[in-house]
Amino acid sequence: MLKAYKYRLYPTEQQKEYFANCFGCARFIYNQMLSDKIDHYKKTKQILKNTPAQYKKEFPFLKEVDSLALANAQQNLERAYKNFYRDKSVGFPKFKSKHKSKSSYTTNNQGGNIRIEEGKIKLPKVGLVKLKQHRKFDGSIKSCTVSMN
Numbered sequence: 001m002l003k004a005y006k007y008r009l010y011p012t013e014q015q016k017e018y019f020a021n022c023f024g025c026a027r028f029i030y031n032q033m034l035s036d037k038i039d040h041y042k043k044t045k046q047i048l049k050n051t052p053a054q055y056k057k058e059f060p061f062l063k064e065v066d067s068l069a070l071a072n073a074q075q076n077l078e079r080a081y082k083n084f085y086r087d088k089s090v091g092f093p094k095f096k097s098k099h100k101s102k103s104s105y106t107t108n109n110q111g112g113n114i115r116i117e118e119g120k121i122k123l124p125k126v127g128l129v130k131l132k133q134h135r136k137f138d139g140s141i142k143s144c145t146v147s148m149n
Contacts, residue, residue, distance in 0.1 A: 005137055009121070009146070010130040018065075018126055019146060023103040025065045026073040027096040029055060033077055034093055047081075066124045069105040072143075104147035114144050 011019060029052050040048035052070035056062045062070060080093035107114065113124045116137055120128040123144065 002142070003139065005135070007121070007134070008132045010132070011126075015126055015129055019148065020103075021061075022065045022069050022105045022146070023148065024098075025062055026069050026105040027098065027101065027103075028059075029062065029070045030073045030077055031095050032059075033074060034095060037077075037081075066105070066107050068107045068110070068124070072106040072108070102147060104145055106143055106145040108143045109141045114141050116141075 032055060033050055033052075036050055037048045040046070052062065052067070052074055077093060083090045084092055107124055113122070115122050116131075116133065117128075119131065119133055121131050121144075122128050123146070
């Protein structure tokens with residue numbers, strides 16, 4: 001059975017800056033891929049299969065953030081497209097706004113790169129981030145979503 005736990009993080013200033021970059025890059029890659037899909041469909045009437053890796057040469061700031069955060073943004077876009085083609089009442093995928101959409105990114109656990117130890121959580125490319133662990137965590141971590149309130 002899958003369970004979700006929500007903990008409050010207390011990042012340092014550098015970690016806050018990294019999280020802001022991740023939020024922005026995940027939103028940017030989603031919007032860029034959606035824009036390219038729309039343009040490609042208007043020209044060729046075929047669906048474009050693109051990946052975040054194709055954008056890293058043109059936009060080098062994407063190399064600074066977790067690649068799984070960008071891959072999850074791509075999966076969210078693909079899921080939105082599939083839902084639209086499955087049921088038109090769902091609506092066409094919308095661009096993510098900088099101010100109105102929720103600032104978050106999701107990363108996956110690969111080889112234990114996400115773990116909780118001694119009141120801190122280890123995240124990829126961030127390191128250890130202090131957290132308030134108000135309940136015991138039992139099981140294995142599949143993914144981690146960092147969001148800002």
